[in-house]
Amino acid sequence: MKLDNIFRYSEAASAHAKEVDSVGSLINWLSVVFFVLIIGLMLYFMIRYRRRSENEKTPHITHNLLLEIAWSVIPLAIILVFFVRGYKTFINVMQPAPYAQSEDIYVTGSMWNWKFEFDNGGSVSSISSVALSPLKIAKAERKNLQKKDALTDVESKNLTKLNELIVKLENDPKVNNLSYYSKNAENFTKDGLPFISPKILTVPVDTPIRLVVTSKDVLHSFAIPAMRVKRDAVPGQKREFMFTPIKEGVYYYTCNEMCGTDHAFMIGWMNVVSKEEYAKFKEAITPIEGGTPAEQGERFWAKNCMACHAVKPNAPKGIGPNWYGLWGKERTFTDGSKAMADHQYISEAINDPAKKIVQGYAAMPAQGTFKDRDIKNLIEFIKTLSDKPSEPSEEAEK
Ligand code: HEC
Ligand SMILES: [Cu+2]
Structure with missing residues (x-):
């Protein structure tokens, strides 16, 4: 030993x-x-x-x-x-490594589960404790019904039934502790369904993984003991940490901050797989509706920006600059100053176009303000408009 x-x-x-x-x-x-x-x-x-x-x-x-x-x-x-x-x-x-080398995943904690969002627009979540308890399911259904202004006959009958069920479940000691817990235990069994389902946080082996951690409600803390990492999830803040998994396998993650009644159920598995498996996993979670962020960005461009901005190489000069090859390029402005086309610059060029005017062009007319998500998608689209889509590295969002 x-x-x-x-x-x-x-x-x-x-x-x-x-x-x-x-x-x-x-x-x-x-x-x-x-x-x-x-x-x-x-x-x-x-x-x-x-x-x-x-x-x-x-x-x-x-x-x-x-x-x-x-x-x-x-x-x-x-x-x-x-x-x-x-x-x-x-x-x-x-200390985060350059973005291009890492696989970036957004981690959002909320009462009582974790959501993981990948750069292809796909996401997975840990099993919410609400979904594990018959009592909580019934209460959630009742809440939905109570929100409605008017109930149909069927709905009001359902409400009566739900009320009875809730009283029954609340007085059932098994539901209140043991069976609730064992149901959770089943869901987290190593050889159970979650491992073959795409619902598991999956990451590639031998690749730097950057987790950007935040919270929707209270303080949580995201920890993966086998990776020796842990970071607090704070509402309104994006906190990063990195690790490189070196062994394929299944490891658990947990919430490490006492955040409320179901804190203990904010757990789940992280699956470390080969790079090929990971590519398959990502394909499996790609959203069918709406497309990837880049595809959504392209649609956004076609609707709002196509009139002035071309996106094909060697397109004739339009009213605004061609976006092909824009990502990561150094831009020169009418006042002689320069900046690199990154997250910060492109967001600013859209939201505050008069601030920096690209040399050789008249100022872009204000386009109004857009949602953060639209701008993110647009940037993903602009990133694809080059011979080397992954270059340069993605910038931290501050
Ligand atoms: C009426 C024409 C027009 C429309 C429509 C327009 N732009 Fe522009 N855009 C311009 C002009 C002109 C410039 C160059 C001057 C400047 O930097 O403000 C520009 C510059 C830009 C730049 C900086 C590009 C560079 O090469 O550095 C970005 C990013 C941009 N626009 C985004 C958008 C987005 C996103 C939309 C759609 C929501 C849009 N623009 C719609 C005219 C337009
Ligand atoms: Cu928590």
Whole structure:
């Protein structure tokens, strides 16, 4: 048995996991050493210097300089070692690599599940605890009915039935605890359906994965123990972290912030698969309606922007600049300043066209404000308008 197994780390399945464990082991072993040393000395001194008779007097010692310096400097040195090792590992995980190299997934926590959105517009969610409890399903249905202004005969009968069912379920101790829990347990069984269903968070092996974490309601925290990552999900903020899975397999993720009654059910599996499998997974979750973000962006362009902006190489000069090859290109403006065509620039060019005017053109007439999602789609479309669609890297949204 390896000595470190005493500390029972979960499987180390990401590139930086070993490093995290070694920092952990260092701290744990030092704690063991100091525990034994301190408790040992204490016990020894208790016996060795115990009071032997009623009139024994303790010698008066004011201080010992050497000893005091030693017990200040040695712990300081040890703590500095913790700091340097911990900081190096921390930066390694939290400092994002360039976008082009990573697979970016948006993670949104809400009461009580996680939603994962991929760059092809597809998304998967963890199983919401609401869907697992017959009581919660009934309550959700009742709420929907109660929202309506007028109910049909059938609906009002249903409402009566639901009310009866809810009372019955609420008084059923099995539903309130055991069966509820075991139903969850079934859903998270390793060999159960979720693994072959596209409903599982799936990521490719040996690829840097960037998770952009946020929350819809309260504070949650997204953690994958086997990857040794964890980041708080804060409403209104997009927080990033990266990891590179090194082993195919199934690992669990969890909410690590006590967020309310069903906090414990904000769990699910993450499936690490080969790159080929991953491509299949992504295909499976591609939305049928609406198309990919790039396709939606193209439709948006055809409706609103086609009159002035061409998108084919070598198109004749129009009223506005051709978008072909625009992504990542350096733009020069009438005032001589320059900027790179990235997320920030294109969003600004649409929302505030008078701010920077491309050299050789008249100012673009204001197009009104568009939804964040439309602009995102449009940018995805513009990214495809080049010989090298993945270049340059995607920019962080600030
Ligand atoms: C009436 C013509 C017209 C329409 C319609 C129009 N634009 Fe423009 N657009 C221009 C002109 C002219 C420029 C160049 C001057 C400038 O930068 O403001 C421009 C510049 C741009 C740029 C900067 C391009 C570059 O090469 O750096 C972007 C991005 C852009 N437009 C987006 C849009 C979007 C998105 C739409 C549709 C919602 C749209 N435009 C509709 C005329 C138009
Ligand atoms: Cu939570």
